[in-house]
Amino acid sequence: MSRLQGSRVETLHLPERLKQETADIHKALEDRLDLLRDGFTSTEYAQLLARFYGFYQPWERAALPLLRQWDATLFEHRSKCAALEADLRYLGIAPASLPLCAALPPLEELPWAIGSAYVLEGATLGGQFLRMHFEKRLGIPREAMGFYAVYGANTGAMWKSFREGLIRAESLASPETFVAAARSTFEALAVWLTREPRSSEQVSIAPARSSSRSRDM
Numbered sequence: 001m002s003r004l005q006g007s008r009v010e011t012l013h014l015p016e017r018l019k020q021e022t023a024d025i026h027k028a029l030e031d032r033l034d035l036l037r038d039g040f041t042s043t044e045y046a047q048l049l050a051r052f053y054g055f056y057q058p059w060e061r062a063a064l065p066l067l068r069q070w071d072a073t074l075f076e077h078r079s080k081c082a083a084l085e086a087d088l089r090y091l092g093i094a095p096a097s098l099p100l101c102a103a104l105p106p107l108e109e110l111p112w113a114i115g116s117a118y119v120l121e122g123a124t125l126g127g128q129f130l131r132m133h134f135e136k137r138l139g140i141p142r143e144a145m146g147f148y149a150v151y152g153a154n155t156g157a158m159w160k161s162f163r164e165g166l167i168r169a170e171s172l173a174s175p176e177t178f179v180a181a182a183r184s185t186f187e188a189l190a191v192w193l194t195r196e197p198r199s200s201e202q203v204s205i206a207p208a209r210s211s212s213r214s215r216d217m
Contacts, residue, residue: 014166014178018118021179025186032194035130042138046091049147051193053084055101059120062104063113070110074165078121078158083146090144101192105184111173114166115181119189121162124151 012020034040035048060079067075085095107113131148134140151158169178 014170014175015118015163017175018115018166018179018182022119022182022186025183025190029186029190029193032190036133040138042140045134045138045140046088046093047197048193049084049087049091049144050093050098052147053081053088053095054098055104055189055192056080056084056120057095058100058102059104059107059116062107063116066107066110066113067117070114071165074161075117078117078162080120080147080150083150087144087146090141101188103188103191105181105188111169111177112181112184114169114172115178116185117162118166118178118182119185121159124155125159127151128155 033048060081064075064079067078088095088098105112105116107116127148127150131142131145134145134148135142149155166178
């Protein structure tokens with residue numbers, strides 16, 4: 001993968017290609033969620049966690065077996081569902097009661113699963129910042145923010161190893177295939193995270209687990 005820059009050819013590896021060709025749809029999703037806005041509440045935080053679980057749970061069930069078959073070591077500790085379940089239970093929300101996304105991107109083929117994983121792994125990079133923001137602005141207990149620090153101090157190392165995996169995967173398919181998978185994942189996430197909830201899906205933080213600093217209590 002290369003592009004012309006001046007008089008030389010610059011190699012563009014898959015991680016950079018994915019970042020470049022999903023930047024627009026990534027920003028569009030961030031803008032729609034607008035998690036840093038002043039009016040974002042602790043109830044919305046709980047609802048967002050529930051939505052994330054509804055997407056990650058079926059995604060991991062569909063994609064992780066295939067990804068681990070390709071590289072068991074790389075994907076051995078990349079599940080986010082245990083952290084999401086712990087966060088939700090701390091807030092008094094039963095994960096088993098939550099609806100699951102049925103409109104996932106295609107995950108049956110390995111290149112598509114890898115391209116899709118790029119989106120979910122990339123989301124861990126901003127997790128530490130969001131965790132500090134939610135703690136400071138909303139008073140969310142750290143026990144309810146494990147999802148946003150799922151790799152903890154290993155976040156950088158986990159991204160580095162995933163990036164190396166992406167480069168090894170370049171021989172599996174055309175870059176356009178990986179990009180299509182990543183873009184489809186952003187699109188599916190946007191639909192799932194921003195759709196209007198049914199009355200049966202309303203969730204909130206249990207009073208016993210709320211912080212006195214929470215903005216909407």
